[in-house]
Amino acid sequence: MSVTEKEVQYIANLARLQLNGEEVKSFADDMNKILGYMELLNEVDTDDVEPLEHVIDLESRLRKDEAKEPLSHEDALKNAPDADSDYFRVPKVIE
Amino acid sequence: MSTIDHEKYEAVIGLEVHAQLLTESKAFAPVKPEYGAAPNTQVTPLCLGHPGTLPVVNENLVRYIIKMGLATQCDVADKSIFARKNYFYPDLPKGYQISQFDTPICYDGFVDIQLEDYDKRIGITRIHMEEDAGKSIHDQDPYNTLVDLNRAGTPLIEIVSEPDLRTPQEAYAYLSKIKQIVQYLEICDGNMEEGSLRCDANVSVRPRGQEEFGTRTELKNMNSFRNVERAIHYEIYRQIELIEEGGEVVQQTRLWDTSKMQSRPMRSKEEAHDYRYFPEPDLPPIRVTEQMLTDIREELPELADVRRKRFIEEYGMSVDDAVTITDSRYLADYYEEVVDHLGNPKSASNIVLSEVLRVLNEKSIDIREFPISAERVSKLVKLKEDDKINSSAMQDIFNEMLVKDEDPEEMAKEMNLIQVSDSGFLEPIVDEIIENNPDEVQRYKEGKKQLIGFFIGQAMKASQGKANPKLVKDLITKKLND
Numbered sequence: 001m002s003v004t005e006k007e008v009q010y011i012a013n014l015a016r017l018q019l020n021g022e023e024v025k026s027f028a029d030d031m032n033k034i035l036g037y038m039e040l041l042n043e044v045d046t047d048d049v050e051p052l053e054h055v056i057d058l059e060s061r062l063r064k065d066e067a068k069e070p071l072s073h074e075d076a077l078k079n080a081p082d083a084d085s086d087y088f089r090v091p092k093v094i095e
Numbered sequence: 096m097s098t099i100d101h102e103k104y105e106a107v108i109g110l111e112v113h114a115q116l117l118t119e120s121k122a123f124a125p126v127k128p129e130y131g132a133a134p135n136t137q138v139t140p141l142c143l144g145h146p147g148t149l150p151v152v153n154e155n156l157v158r159y160i161i162k163m164g165l166a167t168q169c170d171v172a173d174k175s176i177f178a179r180k181n182y183f184y185p186d187l188p189k190g191y192q193i194s195q196f197d198t199p200i201c202y203d204g205f206v207d208i209q210l211e212d213y214d215k216r217i218g219i220t221r222i223h224m225e226e227d228a229g230k231s232i233h234d235q236d237p238y239n240t241l242v243d244l245n246r247a248g249t250p251l252i253e254i255v256s257e258p259d260l261r262t263p264q265e266a267y268a269y270l271s272k273i274k275q276i277v278q279y280l281e282i283c284d285g286n287m288e289e290g291s292l293r294c295d296a297n298v299s300v301r302p303r304g305q306e307e308f309g310t311r312t313e314l315k316n317m318n319s320f321r322n323v324e325r326a327i328h329y330e331i332y333r334q335i336e337l338i339e340e341g342g343e344v345v346q347q348t349r350l351w352d353t354s355k356m357q358s359r360p361m362r363s364k365e366e367a368h369d370y371r372y373f374p375e376p377d378l379p380p381i382r383v384t385e386q387m388l389t390d391i392r393e394e395l396p397e398l399a400d401v402r403r404k405r406f407i408e409e410y411g412m413s414v415d416d417a418v419t420i421t422d423s424r425y426l427a428d429y430y431e432e433v434v435d436h437l438g439n440p441k442s443a444s445n446i447v448l449s450e451v452l453r454v455l456n457e458k459s460i461d462i463r464e465f466p467i468s469a470e471r472v473s474k475l476v477k478l479k480e481d482d483k484i485n486s487s488a489m490q491d492i493f494n495e496m497l498v499k500d501e502d503p504e505e506m507a508k509e510m511n512l513i514q515v516s517d518s519g520f521l522e523p524i525v526d527e528i529i530e531n532n533p534d535e536v537q538r539y540k541e542g543k544k545q546l547i548g549f550f551i552g553q554a555m556k557a558s559q560g561k562a563n564p565k566l567v568k569d570l571i572t573k574k575l576n577d
Contacts, residue, residue, distance in 0.1 A: 014369055016183060053176050053374040059382040062154035067120040067127040076135045076143060076244075086134040087241035090185040093231060 003031040099339045104300045106331045107308055108260035110323075112273050113251050114283040115227065115291040116159050122226040122250035123150030123193065123378075130289075134243040142229075142247045144188030149377050156250045157200070157381060159282040160224050161391050163252060164201030166276050166398055167219050173383050175200040177224070177375035182368060185242050186229035194225035194253075196372040200381065206276070207400060208268040209418070217269050218257030225251050252282075258297065258308070263327040270294055270323055275399050279424045287319050294323050299344070300334045309334070310344040314358060317351045326351040326358055333358070402427055410440035416448060426452075426462045429469050436473030439480070446476050450493050467496050475503040485564055488512035516563040518570065521554070524562070525570045528553045539575055547571065 008028045012019045019027065070076075082089040121128045124141040141148040164171050178196035199221035207216050229247035231240050254273060260266045274292055277283040285292050299311035314330055317323045329351075334344050349358040397405075399421045406417040406427075421427045426447070433443040451472065455462060475496065479489045484507050492506050499506065507513050515521060528550055529536055539546045547568065554567045 014181075014371070054376065054379055056379070058379040060152050060379045062157060063120075063125065063151040065119045065153050065155035066125060068125045070126045070137050071139055071143075073133070073136045076138050079145075082239075084236075084241070087232070087243055088135070088185070089236070089239045090242060091240070092238060093185060093233060093240040 003028050003035065099336060101332065101335055103302060104331075104335045104338075105303045106261055106327075107258045107299050107301065107311075108262075108266050108327060109258040109297045110254075110256045110260065110266060110269060111295045111297070112254045112256075112270065113293040114163075114254065114273075114277050114285075116156065116250040116252065116282055117284060118153055118155045118159070118250050120153055121248040122153055122156050122224070124248050125151075126248075128249040129245060132245055134241075135245065137245040138247070142188075142244050144190070150193065150375075152378060152381065153250060156224055157383070158387075158391055159250075159280070160200055160222060160252045161383065161388070162280045162282055162395060163254070163277065164204065164222055165388075165392060165395060166280055167201075167204035167206050167222070167254075169201035169204030169219060169222060171383055171388060172198060172200050172202070174198070174380050175383075176380045177378045178372045179375050180225075180370045180372055182370060184228065184231070185240060186231045186244070186247065188229070188244065188247065192226060192228065193375055193378070194372075195223035199223035200383070206269065206272050208265065208272050210264060210268055215259075215265065217259045217265075220255045220257050222252055222254045225253060227251050263324040263331070266296065266327050267320060267324040270320060274320075275422060279396055279398050281396075281424075290318070293318075296323065296327055296330075298327055298330045298334070300331055300338070309338075310346050312344065312346065313348045315348060315350055315361070318353070322351060322353055325356065329357055396424065399424070399427075410434065410444070412440070412444060416444055419452070420444065420447065423462060426455075429462050429465075432469035433473050433476075436470055437476055437480075442476050442480060443473075446472055450490070454497065466498070466500070467493075471496060471503060478503055478507060482514060482516065482563060482565075483507065484512055484514050485560070485562075488514065488560060511559065512561060514563045515558060515561045516566050518566065521558070521562055521567060521570055524554055524557045525550075525567065525574060528557065529571075529574060536575065550575075 005024050005028050008024050008031065009019070012024070012027075077083040077088065080088050115128075118128065120126055121142065124139045126139050126142065127137050129137045139148075141150060161171055163169075175195060175198040177193050179191040180194045180196070181191045183190060201222040202220065204219035204222070205216050206219065207214055227246050227249040229242055229244040231242055233240050235241055256269065260269055274285040274287075277292070278285045283291055287293070294317060296314040296317070297311045298314060299309040301307065301309045312330060312334070314326050317326045330349070337344060345360075348361040350361050351358045403414075403417045403421040406412045406421060407414060412420070420430050429451070430443060430447050433447060434440050437443050451462070451465065451467075454460075455465060472493075475489060475492060478484045478492075479486060483504070484492065488507065488510075492503055492510065492512065495506055495510065496503060532550075532553070535546050535549060539550075550571045551564055551567050554562055554571070555564060558567075
């Protein structure tokens with residue numbers, strides 16, 4: 001399994017990252033090393049092993065369906081880089 | 096100009112329905128999922144995607160979806176996990192939606208739909224839990240998009256059908272059935288216009304007899320039941336005409352435009368999505384115990400299909416009437432309450448199907464908003480059955496009852512509509528009519544018996560509507576035949 005530079009660029013784009021040529025190369029190398037290491041696992045027979053989604057063996061605790069006080073409107077908008085008196089404001093999204 | 100034989104083709108349709116759950120709090124945060132509240136006032140740090148916040152599952156998200164699963168004959172997974180669906184959009188502050196991917200909690204179910212001349216079973220592939228995103232507003236500010244996160248985290252279930260539907264009418268019937276079930280279960284209000292029920296459709300066509308599916312398109316933005324039917328109809332014809340002209344259907348998402356009554360492709364700028372689903376690390380698996388299933392099963396109400404059959408058997412109702420009355424759980428409840436009061440299923444269905452439904456339709460209201468209680472309407476019907484009022488008086492009193500919360504019998508007295516069955520009072524009136532209308536009397540005696548209606552009408556008028564029409568008829572007949 002090997003990661004191409006094109007794939008690195010694709011993944012970067014999905015993550016909204018801009019990488020220069022050098023970085024792309026370096027990430028491709030890193031990713032290939034990681035995946036190469038992971039390939040060790042292929043040597044283990046996992047046919048009868050259930051997939052492990054979580055490392056801690058827990059089940060979800062369910063919360064009672066009750067509403068509490070929301071955050072105040074002022075606090076909600078306080079940390080926003082941009083807002084008007086009602087809304088968060090972001091650069092125009094063209095549909 | 097169209098010489099295309101559309102009958103050569105068959106459509107294959109599958110629906111994805113999102114239902115907003117009627118919970119007290121959001122899917123993973125203890126705050127009201129309130130609509131119509133001022134922007135950004137029903138939020139917690141979790142809804143805003145702040146670092147360090149952790150989701151906790153609302154028990155009713157799980158209970159409600161299991162109700163839906165059981166009501167649609169699904170299997171319920173004893174263990175299922177949440178997954179992250181990753182994409183960037185301003186109204187999704189975390190950068191991912193918590194959803195389910197390859198372990199939906201409910202799967203392999205079905206619903207039976209009824210069409211005009213046939214019934215059909217439609218498979219349900221899966222029903223899974225997820226959270227809604229916030230709302231982006233693009234047209235209020237010329238330079239910015241505005242974001243309201245009140246809706247972010249509202250609990251949704253997504254119901255995915257098998258591609259078993261073949262016509263727009265079947266799609267409509269299926270969607271109506273889903274709406275009916277969520278309303279019976281009281282887990283969603285089922286209002287498409289307000290967006291608490293949303294529907295996307297996958298549509299393809301193939302020559303009749305061909306096994307293989309054609310290329311499908313996905314239809315979005317259909318915000319009413321009728322529009323779902325129209326948009327699918329439009330899409331089937333568009334695809335058939337395209338193929339007949341030698342073209343090819345392109346796999347794409349299309350948006351329905353209600354004002355133009357046509358669909359257009361969504362700009363493909365949002366290239367093929369790559370959601371990179373992976374298990375949600377912040378939420379351990381959901382375990383559904385046998386005990387939970389048993390408890391939820393006991394809470395299930397009698398659903399419309401069962402109730403309809405019971406009404407037909409127990410109350411001797413016609414199929415059409417039973418379909419109409421059981422369409423809404425609350426109307427069926429109302430009807431049964433009237434039956435309890437009156438002890439007469441037939442007169443109960445008469446008043447509900449004629450008068451009550453007429454008002455509901457005229458005012459476009461739900462039976463729960465109807466001003467006359469089942470008990471009061473029953474009292475009114477009872478007056479008629481006891482011959483204390485005639486049917487036109489019943490109608491007048493009924494209309495008054497819509498605006499006045501008084502006892503029907505008191506109202507009948509006040510309105511001077513208590514029927515007079517006293518022949519001492521009626522005889523002089525009848526005598527006078529006979530005396531004043533010698534021509535009609537003559538013709539009646541010569542055999543024109545339909546004139547009886549004329550005499551009754553005159554007597555009703557003279558008594559100001561209070562006479563008992565049956566008694567009047569007897570009196571007149573007797574006198575004229577003497």
